[in-house]
Amino acid sequence: MEDFMTDKQFTTILEMVKMILEGCKDLDEANEKVDKLLESQKAENQKANKK
Numbered sequence: 001m002e003d004f005m006t007d008k009q010f011t012t013i014l015e016m017v018k019m020i021l022e023g024c025k026d027l028d029e030a031n032e033k034v035d036k037l038l039e040s041q042k043a044e045n046q047k048a049n050k051k
Contacts, residue, residue, distance in 0.1 A: 005013075020037070024030040 020033050021030055024033065
């Protein structure tokens with residue numbers, strides 16, 4: 001089965017990236033924000049899978 005992203009999903013992802021990058025002074029700060037979001041999402045997924 002092939003997975004395709006809809007235009008709406010793609011637009012949503014780009015809007016989220018824009019929000020992350022706003023206010024970042026440099027690439028390192030942007031990377032830190034993304035890493036924190038990924039860790040948070042991973043923890044949330046693990047919590048949901050335990051139920």
